[in-house]
Amino acid sequence: MQKSLHIDPGKCTGCLQCEMACSLENEGVFNPSKSRIKVFTFHEEGRFVPYTCTQCDEAWCMHACPVDAIVINAVTGSKDVKADLCVGCKVCTIACPFGTVNYNADSGKVVKCDLCGGDPKCVSSCPTDAITYVDANATGLDKMRAWAAKTDNSVSADA
Amino acid sequence: MAWTRQLLRVNLTDGTCIAEPVNMEWARQYLGQRGLATRYIVDEVDPKCDALSPENKMIMATGPLTGTMASTGGRYSVITKSPLTGAIACSNSGGFFGAEMKSAGWDMVIFEGKAASPVYLSIENEKAELRPADDLWGKSCWETDEILHNKHQDPQLRIAVVGRSAEQGCLYSSVINDLHRAAGRSGVGTVMASKNLKAVTIRGTRGVTNIEDPAKFMETVNAGKKVLAENAVTGEGLPALGTQVLMNVINEVGAMPTRNMRESQFEGAHKISGEAMLEPRKSDGKPNLTRNGGCFACTIACGRISTIDREHFSVKEKPQYWGNSGGLEYEAAWALGSDTGIDDLDALTYVNFICNEDGMDPISFGATVAAAMELFEEGVINTSHTDGVELKFGNAQALCWAVEQSAIGTGFGADLNLGSRKLCQKYGRPELSMTVKGQEFPAYDPRGIQGMGLTYATSNRGACHLRSYTVSSEILGVPEKTDPLATEGKAGLVKAFQDATAAVDSAGLCVFTTFAWTLDDIAPQIDAACEGDWSPERLVEVGERIWQLERDFNLKAGISGAEDTLPDRLLKDAAKSGPAKGMVAGLDKMLPEYYELRGWTADGQITAETRSKFGLPG
Structure with missing residues (x-):
């Protein structure tokens, strides 16, 4: 099964653990400027967005x-x-x-980004699961589940 | 290793920036950051000097774990002699600036002398130069940050800056980095401005290498992250509610200083609490809190990112404050709210924004306004002093007016910028100043949490909760529960917290980790990163050595044991409500034992034996 990085910016706190894990894995140094994943901060909007290939x-x-x-x-x-x-x-x-x-x-x-050969370090270092490594054919699963949970079963179409 | 072993010495009088090796013998004795920089200050600064003269020096220092993946490993401190207290000052900040300094290749930057006209320091890795800042003088921290980012055409630049309050000599100005993180207390920003140094910009792309045992280090880092994630405070409470998780808790136990500490419970606490920050407001249906945010490498992420209600009187005509910025932490919410009797969450958020924008310590500012409000209600000052403003407890409009005056040091703002002690002295009522050694109290009434009374009285930087946060034990039961109303055993508890905290502050880590971590979690990370053996016992020894060194500086500065005390209000006036009703701070029951445990004489002097035990210099 092929897997894919799945990024949920809503969970990101902007801590840069992913950037350091990336630079450590690939360059042997704690160095955000050498990271292949970048977290962007949108201060006025209060948002953090990790971005990579x-x-x-x-x-x-x-x-x-x-x-x-x-x-x-x-x-x-x-x-x-x-x-x-x-x-x-x-x-x-x-x-x-x-x-x-x-x-x-x-x-x-x-x-x-080369997905660290199948064990992406940005994923294992992320403290909030903002970055996960999931089935490439079902990256929408979390969102589907969230919407599915909103289904109101108390109102039946047959009634 | 983990240290870069290089420091940058910036002589502002001569305009020179020179690299020199770090004294590694001192690093072995004092670890880094708070401890190591204090050792340099003790060596190079006359304790009796005027803190705002060119003779004083200011050090921005990182710890060995700053810039690494160790959770919260992004801290730096500003160490200098304080203009607010005359004592040693060490103010610790998060954000991203400290890690950038380390990544540029510097353990610390020492500033000495005074520039003839405003300058800023630009650091790009090994390249450092002073540049003119005449165009930045008179600008707020936020304006300066934007101008410098544009000037350097580099969005990744990290910037530390002082605001207009510091330029005007406000005695409790902070150094602000990354827009809303602050080396907040004791007026370290005032010292920076006194040197005509407006800002420091850093771009570091060298990264942190030199980890002694990288594999072992990552093992200990991951173990530490797991402990933080699984702890109720660091894994749930702080991310969800920030330090504001404490507002209702501390009010319940009757330790919420209210209206200049006349009372110890605030009837409006629930309106300004962490929980209140989550309540949708009427105007736009959004809560005050947008989300939490983390500092560099922090897996706790207690930071608050907030907006103010656009319909609120404070910002209705000021769209520049409609976006997100740093929201209320517990200390700010207390000082700006409970201590002034104000329960208007949006007003407090606005005042907090302005404190960040122009670099005032919100604890000292709020507590000074509280003292001014009491002076006003006592009739000592009146509307002729305040431009007609009714500076009474509970008046949110007056607080917003006060912060705008203070930010630019105009009108009554110049009086507020003296801090509580000098303000109350000026108006002939020194007993109304709720300070120790000239620094305003933080948010825990020592009548309800007895250990904090000893903490405040003996803190080397004046009243402060972050020198030994015994609230952790006395209220939260970490690492073990003690009775907040008892004085027995508190001398030893305070000493243990003081020593451990000094070590944590010197490592590059955040003290909030200690809600979950003990030195048994921290020592292995330092041990794997640094050369030599770093056991928990060695960290305690280093912490105590730092404490003794700071004390020695203060004694030489002329601050004697007589100043290890509290205002009469806390020693003589009993708490009026809550679990501590009828109690005063029992300092006299704790202080003699504390002196003995420290190896000091009955009047608080360091004995020759203790000096020699810790190898204190001359």
């Missing part, structure tokens, strides 16, 4: 790459950057409509 099926980044350095991970379905092939041309960062592929000046390569 959605792993598009027809991934713009993958199609745009001139050296085929972005490949599909057969197990997780993630689009992974092959660092040894990437030439740092940044065309994928332009192609991505969502801004979730970014250049790392220290390495001269691009970086993006």
Whole structure:
């Protein structure tokens, strides 16, 4: 079963545990500026929104790459950057409509979310379940359940 | 490791920013943040100096766990000599600024001297420079934050700033970071402004490395997060209601200081409580509280994010205050509300916004207004002092007027900005000031929670709840329940809380973790992150060494044991209602034993033996 990151901004408190878990896993350092997931704060509205790659099926980044350095991970379905092939041309960062592929000046390569190979650390570090890793074919389950719970069984259509 | 081992020394007189290695021998003795920075202050600042002179120094300091994934590991403190008390000041703040400083590669920044004209410090990793801030002087914290973000074209910049109150010399001005987090107490912002330093901007992209044992560290971090999540206070109460979870609880036990501490229960408490913040209001059906928010790395997330009712008189004509911002914490709700007898939640939220916008400590501000209200009701001051405003207990319009005056230091605001002690002295009624060593009380009446009386009397920064929060034991039963009305055993309890808290404050962690964590949860995280062995016992020893060092600074500053006391109102006037009815604060029953436990003489001096035991300097 393929799984997908599922983000519920309503649960996010903006603590950045996900950003640090991401940078630790991928760069070996606690460093939000090196994270592949970003939490955006909308102060006036009182909202926190985590944002990262959605792993598009027809991934713009993958199609745009001139050296085929972005490949599909057969197990997780993630689009992974092959660092040894990437030439740092940044065309994928332009192609991505969502801004979730970014250049790392220290390495001269691009970086993006690779779902940590199937065990995303942003998920295990999140204290409020704002980020979960769920069945890719049922990411709407929580919302469906919430609406289903509002069903008023006391009024029957037959009555 | 975990320390960056580098500090930045900024000489404002000379305009220089120079890196130097951190004294790691001191780090081993004082850990970091509060402890380590105090060691630097003791070494470099004459305790007798004028706090607002260039001779005073100000340190922004992180702890070894700041900037890591340890839950709440984003704290920094501002350490200096206080203009409000003349004692050592250490004010701790969350938000994201401290972690950014660490990520830029600095354990601390020491500010010395005074700039000839307004400046701000810009830090980008190893690069640091002072830049002109003439255009920022006279601007609020919020305006300055916006201007600097625009000027640097960098939304990820983290900023700490002082407001107009500090520029005007308000003696209890805070340093505000990330718009609504504050190094709040003792006037640390006033010291910053006295140096013509308006703001510090930081962008740090180096991250925190140097963790001694990364795998072990993450194991201990995850264990710690689990303990916080499963605890009723840190896992449920604080996220849902914030520190405001306490309002109704403390009122019930009769320890809610009311109307300048004349009473100890407030009839309007339920209207300004955490629960009240969840009630939908008539105008738009929304509650005061929008949601909770976390500081850097914090898995508790007690922060309040609130709006004010747009129909409320305070903001009806001011759309700039219609959005979300930092909402009421318990201390602010108490000082602005119960202590002034005001039960208007929207008015208190507005006044709290202004305290953040122009950097006043809402505890000291509220308590000073409360003292002014009593002076007014006693006829000592009248409408000729207050522009015609009826500064009476319960008058929400008067409170909103007062905060606007105080924010810019105009009219009667200049009097309010003296703080309660100097205000009451000025008008010849010093006994009406509810302060210890010049700092206003926080939200626990020591007649109803006896341990807090000793806490306030002996706190090294003047009246303060965060130096030994025995409320935890006496009311909440953490780590074990003690009788709030008893004085027996409280000397030892206060000392134990003081020592443990000093260690937590020096680690880079938030003291709120200690509702769930003991040093047995904290020590393994420090031990895995830092070189050397860090046991709970060593943390207690470090905490006590810090306490003794702070005390030594205060004694040398001329603050003797005679000032380890409380106002007569708490020592002689009995509580009028609640479980503590008929009781006074039994300080005399606790203080001698406390001195003995500390290794001090009967008049509160540190003995030679104690000095040598903790290796106190000269």
